[in-house]
Structures are given as C-alpha cells and as structure tokens.
Amino acid sequence: MTRTVELPPSALPTDLLDLLPAGAEPMAWLRRGDGLVAWGVAARCRTSGHDRFADASDWWREVAGAAAVTDEVEVPGTGLVALGSFGFADEPGDSLLVVPEVLVGRREGRAWVTVTGSGGTPALPDLAALARRERPAPPREVTFADGAMSGAAWESVVADAVGRIGEGDLEKVVLARDLLATAAAPVDVRWPLHRLAGDYAMCWTFHVEGMFGATPEMLVRRERGLVTSRVLAGTIRRTGDDARDAGLAGQLARSSKDLEEHEYAVRSVAESLSPYCSSTNVPEVPFVLHLPNVMHLATDVTGVVHDHHESAGAAGASVLDLAAALHPSAAVGGTPTKVAVELIEEIEGMDRGRYAAPVGWMDAHGDGEFGIALRSAEVDPADPATVRLFAGCGVVAGSDPAAELAEAQAKFLPVRDALGPGPA
Known part of the structure; x- marks a missing residue:
C-alpha cells in the first residue's frame, strides 16, 4: 500500500536533508532546495550484468502494476517512486532500485509525503520531530591517498590513450581515476550531502546506498512525455577571479579541442534518443555552464517520447528505458563508444563501480530523472570509514x-x- 499526502510547504524545513534520520538507508535527490529525500526500504531490486537495466525495468513494471496507490498530489515524484543507482560496466554492473518506506518531496511550491508498507494504511512520520534533531557531525581526521594508481602513472595512461587516438583507433575516450579518503570513524553520509547541496545548488545532489555526489549532468528527464538530456563535455578550471573567469569562458567557447569533444557527446545523445523520441531538438551552439570550481560546455537536447515502443509497452519508453539507451554516452565513455569502453577496460586500471552511470528516480508512470553519477564518491560498504572519490x-x-x-x-x-569541516 502506497499513500501520498499533500503538505503545506511550511511543514517542511528549508533544507530537506534535515529530515534524514541516521541509518535507515537515507536517500536523496535534490537541486536548489527542491527534490526528494527518503529512508527505509519497502522493496528493493538488485541487478547486475549486461541486462541490469532491462531486469530492473521489468521488476519495476511488475511492482508498479501490482501496487495499491492513493495519491492526492499526482505530480511527477508522487505515488509509488523508486530511487536507483546503476553500474557503469556490464561486468559486474552491480545496480539497484529501492522503493523507500518514507519519501518527502518538494517541487515548485508544493510539498508531500509518501509512505509505503505492506498491509493496511502506513502511518505518516512526525516530520517536525525529525527536523529538530541535531545535524550530523563532520568526518574526523580525514586523510587522502591515491587509489588505483598515482598521478604520474595516470598521466602515462592518458598519453597511451592519446597515442591510440593518433593511430586512428578512436576519436575520444573518457578516462577516470580514484582517490581514497580515510576517516577516524565511519562517515555519516548526511554531512557531505549537506555540504554539497549548499555549495553546488545548481547541481543534483544525490545518495543511493553509499553512492553520493553532486552531478552537473542530467542524463535524461522524462515528464509527461517531454524528454530532456543535458550534455556536458569540454571543461576549464575556474580561478576565482570573475574577470579572468569571464575570459576563460570565452576561451572555452572557442576551443577547437573542447568543441570537438562536446560535439561527439551531443551527437551520441541525439542518436541514442532518436529511436524513442520524435521532434528531437539539438541546439547548434553550446552554452557555458558556470559551476563553483569549473566551467563546462553544455547543450540541452530535447524530444517527445513516442506513445508506443516495442520494448516499453503502451506507455512508451520510461525514463529508465531512456537512461539505458543513453548509457554510456560519449561524455563518460568516448567515441566510438564500444571501442572507447573496451579501451577503458584495458588501460584505466580500476573498477568504476557505479561511478559515471545513471543515478536518480522514477515513478509508476515512467516519469523521473536520471543524472550521471559524476563529482561523486562511494562509501565503502565493508569499511564505512573509507570513501572512494572519482x-x-x-x-x-x-x-x-x-x-x-x-x-x-x-x-x-x-x-x-x-x-x-565547515558550515553545514
């Protein structure tokens, strides 16, 4: 039984993260103060391997089709909702969808709480009491060390990739590295979530089962048939000097190297969406997205999902179907994607886990949002005092x-x- 009740916006704290209890598997998807926070597990699906997206999608359609739902709000994000995080590579590709026991949402001046349980009508939580609790403490005595390889070794890997590109094997490859953070005690993920949501309000702050971050890249949003995908590729670091950064933004917008990289990524997204969408619109010129630490070339690709698709049934492709079709895009894999991913597996030297893969939420109507798990990290499930940054x-x-x-x-x-440490 799932029940969504509308709330007066005043019933919620300014920062929805204040509602998250310690433990209880907290989850989050937030941007500019709006979004979803959730906790508890009413149902969960774990998938892996090449069919991880299809298996999760089949499970979700079965769960949604059998659910008894009372929804007095009826906007995307209400009723039965699952949050999910997927593996980057086919192997092992460990992934999951979670239906939370409690979900609290806020969107465009409306607020709601959704509860899901087995048997009877689930009770609503005392949100006021939750919001009055003390905030989490910062991690103590954090030290950082190289992950799979040193900086010098990684430079050699990049040089190897440039050589492969020069030989004509491929046009672009996205290479990643990791950094290990070790604290004196288990890390309460609510602390970095507060910091990220405050410092990167224009990004989507997320957390699903240890995977957290603040991504600037919306892989795909589906809302009542309208599909949007934000492509980021081409980056320059900010200096903190506004006048100098304005010049750097212009330099980025004219950079042949970055424009070429961006074009590959946009082309990848448009081609992946075309079987599922009509009226696809691809702007001719990217804009420069300004974030606190870097600037990116960005393009928003839009389209209208077909009413029917052979893999998705009468409702057309769900947001998860679209995310599966888009992953991995050139922005996180390369061009041609198959060759680039093979090169990543050969030379990158680490398991990406759920880094650079879809993370987000979906509802029973197939609407939702999946970003790419960038600017992210994962709390080690075997040792929660260790966090792996990507x-x-x-x-x-x-x-x-x-x-x-x-x-x-x-x-x-x-x-x-x-x-x-810092304000949170």
Whole structure:
C-alpha cells in the first residue's frame, strides 16, 4: 500500500536533508532546495550484468502494476517512486532500485509525503520531530591517498590513450581515476550531502546506498512525455577571479579541442534518443555552464517520447528505458563508444563501480530523472570509514596528460571539500 499526502510547504524545513534520520538507508535527490529525500526500504531490486537495466525495468513494471496507490498530489515524484543507482560496466554492473518506506518531496511550491508498507494504511512520520534533531557531525581526521594508481602513472595512461587516438583507433575516450579518503570513524553520509547541496545548488545532489555526489549532468528527464538530456563535455578550471573567469569562458567557447569533444557527446545523445523520441531538438551552439570550481560546455537536447515502443509497452519508453539507451554516452565513455569502453577496460586500471552511470528516480508512470553519477564518491560498504572519490576527463587527439590530471584534480574538489569541516 502506497499513500501520498499533500503538505503545506511550511511543514517542511528549508533544507530537506534535515529530515534524514541516521541509518535507515537515507536517500536523496535534490537541486536548489527542491527534490526528494527518503529512508527505509519497502522493496528493493538488485541487478547486475549486461541486462541490469532491462531486469530492473521489468521488476519495476511488475511492482508498479501490482501496487495499491492513493495519491492526492499526482505530480511527477508522487505515488509509488523508486530511487536507483546503476553500474557503469556490464561486468559486474552491480545496480539497484529501492522503493523507500518514507519519501518527502518538494517541487515548485508544493510539498508531500509518501509512505509505503505492506498491509493496511502506513502511518505518516512526525516530520517536525525529525527536523529538530541535531545535524550530523563532520568526518574526523580525514586523510587522502591515491587509489588505483598515482598521478604520474595516470598521466602515462592518458598519453597511451592519446597515442591510440593518433593511430586512428578512436576519436575520444573518457578516462577516470580514484582517490581514497580515510576517516577516524565511519562517515555519516548526511554531512557531505549537506555540504554539497549548499555549495553546488545548481547541481543534483544525490545518495543511493553509499553512492553520493553532486552531478552537473542530467542524463535524461522524462515528464509527461517531454524528454530532456543535458550534455556536458569540454571543461576549464575556474580561478576565482570573475574577470579572468569571464575570459576563460570565452576561451572555452572557442576551443577547437573542447568543441570537438562536446560535439561527439551531443551527437551520441541525439542518436541514442532518436529511436524513442520524435521532434528531437539539438541546439547548434553550446552554452557555458558556470559551476563553483569549473566551467563546462553544455547543450540541452530535447524530444517527445513516442506513445508506443516495442520494448516499453503502451506507455512508451520510461525514463529508465531512456537512461539505458543513453548509457554510456560519449561524455563518460568516448567515441566510438564500444571501442572507447573496451579501451577503458584495458588501460584505466580500476573498477568504476557505479561511478559515471545513471543515478536518480522514477515513478509508476515512467516519469523521473536520471543524472550521471559524476563529482561523486562511494562509501565503502565493508569499511564505512573509507570513501572512494572519482573524477574523469575526456581525452582527444589534442589532450595534454598534465592538463588532464589537473582537470581531474579539480573535479575531486567538490567531494573532497564536502568531507572536511565547515558550515553545514
């Protein structure tokens, strides 16, 4: 039984993260103060391997079709909702969808709480009492160390990739590296979530089963048939000087290397969406997205989902179906994607886990949002005092290994800073 009740917006704290209890598997998907927070597990599906998306989609259609739902709000994100996080590669590709016991949402001036349980009508939580609890403490005595390889070794890998590109094997490959953070005690993920949501309000702050971050990249949004995908590719680091950063933004917008990388990524998304959508619109020129630490070339690709699709039934492709079709895009894999992913597996030297893969939510109507798990990290399930941070860079023919390493270091900063002390 699932029940959604509308709330007066005043019933919720300004920061929805204040509602998350310790433990109880907290989940989050937030941007600019709106979104979803959730906890508890009413149902869960774990999938893996090549068919991880299809298996999760089949499970969700079965669960949604059998659910008894009372929804007095009826907007995307109400009623039966699942949050999910998927593996990057086919193997092992460990992935999951979770239906929370309690979900609280806020969107465009409306607020609601959804409860899901077996048998009878689930009781509503005391949100006021939850919001009055003390905030989590910051991680203590955090130290950082290289993950799978050192910076110098990673530069050699980038140089190898540039050589492969020069030989004509491929046009672009996205290479990632990891950084290990170790604290004196288990990390309460609510602390970095508060920091990320405050510092990167324009990004989507997320957490599903240990995987957390603040991604600037919306892989796909589906809302009542309208599909949107934000493509980011081409990056330059900010200096903190507004006048200098304005010049750097112009430099980025004219950079042949970055424009080429961006074009590959946009083309990848448009081609992947075309079997599922009509009226696809691809802007001719990207815009520059300004974030606190970096700037990106960005393009929003839009379309209208077909009413019918052979793999999705009468409702057309769900947001999860679309996410599966888009992953991995050129923005996180490369071009051609198959060749690039094979090269990643050969030379990158680490298991990405759920990094750079779809993370987000969906409802019973197939609407929802899946971002790409970038600017992200994963709490080690075997040792919650250890957090593994991830960062990646697009490598093309003109890439300089030292510059790519500096870009990766800049992309570690959001999560690295979020693990430190500070206002929360």
